Amino acid sequence: MGNTKQITVKTNQWVIDKVLTSKARYLVLKGGGSSGKSNGAFLKIVLRVLSEPKQRILVVRKVASTLKESCYKDIETHINEMGLNYRFTFYSQPLRIKDNFNGNEILFAGLDDVERLKSIKGISSIMIEEASEIDEHDFMQLDLRLRDRNPNYKQIILAFNPVSEDLWIKKYFFDVRNPKADLVETTFLNNAFLDKDSREVLEKEMKKSKHYYQVYALGEWGTPDTSGLFYNQFDLDKHVRDNGEADYDPDKHIYLSWDFNVLPSVSLLVSQLSDDGRELRIVDEVHLPYPNNNTLHIVQEFKRRYSGHTAGITYCGDPSGKNQGTTTNAGFNNYTIIKEELLEFYPIDRVQSKHPSVQQRGLFINSIFESNYQGLNIIINKKCKKLIEDLSFQKQSNTGKDKSKVKDRNTGQSWERYGHFSDAFDYLTTVLFAVEFDIFQRGKRAFTYELGYHEISSRYAF
Known part of the structure; x- marks a missing residue:
């Protein structure tokens, strides 16, 4: 096959079955803490950049300053764990990761950085991390941005915790089934790489807060406090x-x-x-x-x-x-x-x-x-x-x-x-x-990326 490189990646089985295979316009990842939903999305982004032509994927959060130590760092970790950092250049001003072999890019922007967003053209797909922090108007504007011609499928990935049943995401994707959306729901119980100690800590600590346990352990929609107060436990x-x-x-x-x-x-x-x-x-x-x-x-x-x-x-x-x-x-x-x-x-x-x-x-x-x-x-x-x-x-x-x-x-x-x-x-x-x-x-430690669930080989040729 000439100059090709095959890699074997290990990840949660549901990531392989539901995330990597999805080509829907919207891929909605609803999950509790440490479920691995964001890591699955980042893995998909990296694999698409490596294996598909003309990829210019935009990763966004509500606030630009939160990107470097979260999404950018996690994607860089994926690339390093694959042993492929030699083919990428990592830029910090502005945040950007470029595949030098094929010219594909991963771009990062906060919704609070309007000028940065305006300057980004030719987007092929978008990921919204912590999508529960943005409002429906933000989402609609991003959806409108994803209209450039591209030989590959266009997709918006939304990763979020179901912190409130009043979230616009629930009404938009869950209350009425959207035929253009693939929905994936997970909790930390679906994360095969969360060690026993961390799992036990999560189970113990989450039970101390009914709302937190409901959202982050069970992955259920959070019920807002009837008083509508942010500090509802202050006495x-x-x-x-x-x-x-x-x-x-x-x-x-x-x-x-x-x-x-x-x-x-x-x-x-x-x-x-x-x-x-x-x-x-x-x-x-x-x-x-x-x-x-x-x-x-x-x-x-x-x-x-x-x-x-x-x-x-x-x-x-x-x-x-x-x-x-x-x-x-x-x-x-x-x-x-x-x-x-x-x-x-x-x-x-x-x-x-x-x-x-x-x-x-x-x-x-x-x-x-x-x-x-x-x-x-x-x-x-x-x-x-x-x-x-x-x-x-x-x-x-x-x-x-x-x-x-x-x-x-x-x-x-x-x-x-x-x-x-x-x-x-x-x-x-x-x-x-x-x-x-x-x-x-x-949990007890930060969730570190690890590839693997069963010994399932997913090969991508470059």
């Missing part, structure tokens, strides 16, 4: 303190968390940990009215309140605060301002590289509130009124938090009424309890 009596338990302790390290929505104000939470590191104590919040509702004035107000603190400071918060243009000070971003202002405290930077999934962090925090997940606890000082208001009244939407806005009758300006302090709270919790958050999402 004022259980989690708010006015008896000194959540007061500032000058001998303990301080953890700061930021959210940078200027209207109505930049938001800052001040917190500490218990001696064993299992209890998060929110001791204070900082926000200022116009014209001091910006990062510089907020951090200066913090310094005024805690000028004598000597036990060290760590800061985290909204990852977008590291982008240029998030502050009016030319040449700076929010975190350069914070770092310079806090130099006397020798601050430690623990800002995440990407936003944690809104739905995942909500489920995680609710599990702590409900049942002290992994022995964790959260208490909040009664004076943190803005945070308590957020946790009490933040509504949920199909894709996470309801970001409805209110309008000031006098100024005409609009802003989100809730969500600023709770976003800072989410970042803080997922940073300080990062190990437990990872366990909650994936």
Whole structure:
């Protein structure tokens, strides 16, 4: 056959039977945590790029910053595990993977990066990772993009967790059977490569949260809380303190968390940990009215309140605060301002590289509130009124938090009424309890790609 290379890939049997063979316009992968649905989709993308001509496959998520450490890294792992990295070039600016042997490409874009999406032409297929995070309008726009001429079949792959029965995906593909769609439903029980220990951890931990177990263990549609609240397990009596338990302790390290929505104000939470590191104590919040509702004035107000603190400071918060243009000070971003202002405290930077999934962090925090997940606890000082208001009244939407806005009758300006302090709270919790958050999402360890179920040989010639 000349210069050909045969590879034998091992994967879950259902991936071979239902994913690799599907040529439907829509391939819908509904599954719980660690089911292997995304890995199956990534495997298909790599095999199509290797074996079919004129492939230019687009991989998208709601937020562009989440792509590099998720989809891009996972696809790169597939290629490396196959021993085929020698024929690919991996680009980081912008994210792109190119097969140098045939010119095929895998492109990556976030739906929040409109200019990047507009610049991408000639798409042959699309994968939407975490499709539950996008809305129906986003999907329709992507569907319209997939219309260029191509000798191969065009397909949109949607991979998602069934976090709510109100998801548009349920109505679009499941309530009424779409003849152009192949539906694949899996849970971690269908993943032959999940080791026994991880399986047992998942079974044990998922049972601690009824909603999480329903969605991620059973793969059933999540039922929204009847109150429609995002933090549906938050309890004022259980989690708010006015008896000194959540007061500032000058001998303990301080953890700061930021959210940078200027209207109505930049938001800052001040917190500490218990001696064993299992209890998060929110001791204070900082926000200022116009014209001091910006990062510089907020951090200066913090310094005024805690000028004598000597036990060290760590800061985290909204990852977008590291982008240029998030502050009016030319040449700076929010975190350069914070770092310079806090130099006397020798601050430690623990800002995440990407936003944690809104739905995942909500489920995680609710599990702590409900049942002290992994022995964790959260208490909040009664004076943190803005945070308590957020946790009490933040509504949920199909894709996470309801970001409805209110309008000031006098100024005409609009802003989100809730969500600023709770976003800072989410970042803080997922940073300080990062190990437990990872366990909650994936099991004891991250699911690593492995090819094989039975010794079934799928050969592709290149």
